[in-house]
Amino acid sequence: MGVWEVYRYMLLCVLILLLGLVSGYLLCYIQLQPEIGRLSSLLEAMSEELVSIEEARLELIDRLSKLEETLDLVSGEYLKLRESVDTTVKLIPDRSYFEEAYRLIADARNSVYLVMYLAEYNPTGRDNPANLLVDMLIAAHLRGVDVRILFDEGIAVSYPETIARLKSYGVRVRLDGDKNATIHTKLLVVDRFYILAGSHDWIEDSLNRNYEYSIMLASHRYGSEAAYYAEDMWSKGYDI
Structure with a gap:
């Protein structure tokens, strides 16, 4: 077997190997496509959930701020009431x-x-x-x-x-x-x-x-x- 024949044989093997890899990748991609779709949907749902959580966090901060204001008012009224009760x-x-x-x-x-x-x-x-x-x-x-x-x-x-x-x-x-x-x-x-x-x-x-x-x-x-x-x-x- 001459050198060129050996070279051609090796090149053919490489091409067959590459073709196998590409075919395997395509096959895996086709098989995993539904999972990828579900994963994409899951990530999208998680993103929406994170947005909802952030909105809830901001709303909670706003409510806590209002609660602190209310607590300050109640504390002030309590002090006034205590003073009025304390005073005869x-x-x-x-x-x-x-x-x-x-x-x-x-x-x-x-x-x-x-x-x-x-x-x-x-x-x-x-x-x-x-x-x-x-x-x-x-x-x-x-x-x-x-x-x-x-x-x-x-x-x-x-x-x-x-x-x-x-x-x-x-x-x-x-x-x-x-x-x-x-x-x-x-x-x-x-x-x-x-x-x-x-x-x-x-x-x-x-x-x-x-x-x-x-x-x-x-x-x-x-x-x-x-x-x-x-x-x-x-x-x-x-x-x-």
């Missing part, structure tokens, strides 16, 4: 002030802050309700309650006996040092919870004869705010 308001007209102030100071456990324009102590006035309030402050101090009192400077001239009475028992008393303003406040804060404020001064006319009006609030929030105000005023006063 009592109207204190005229002569009822003395009884309320006396009771609050007598029941004080931790602190009594008084910021007062006028406070009278009359050693000869046995029935003077202002005397009883001053002595109740002393009693609270003696049982360990934090008693702080801030008066307007004018009281040192108008009612020096009041200051002398309180100081003789070690009660902390300060006068306002602001030369450009007058303390006209009538504020009693007990245990950072009870607030008694209004028009009543601690003098006999105000407690026994005048028409006066005050309000008592029982509230953690407002009691703390009022206590902070009293402490701030106290920090600006000076010891006597």
Whole structure:
């Protein structure tokens, strides 16, 4: 067998092999065509499903955002409701002030802050309700309650006996040092919870004869705010 015959024989074998491969590929393609079609349909369905999932995800994010907004509104309303439930308001007209102030100071456990324009102590006035309030402050101090009192400077001239009475028992008393303003406040804060404020001064006319009006609030929030105000005023006063 010559070289060309060998070459032709090998070329024929290669062609037969290629023809077999192509035929096999075509046969496989024909046989797999239904599966390829089903796979294509499956991929298309999966693509549509992914689109639906993405739309659902975006919708869920939108709903969560709206839910958070609703939750914020509900939380705000809850806080308002809790504050309203937490706060008790009592109207204190005229002569009822003395009884309320006396009771609050007598029941004080931790602190009594008084910021007062006028406070009278009359050693000869046995029935003077202002005397009883001053002595109740002393009693609270003696049982360990934090008693702080801030008066307007004018009281040192108008009612020096009041200051002398309180100081003789070690009660902390300060006068306002602001030369450009007058303390006209009538504020009693007990245990950072009870607030008694209004028009009543601690003098006999105000407690026994005048028409006066005050309000008592029982509230953690407002009691703390009022206590902070009293402490701030106290920090600006000076010891006597």
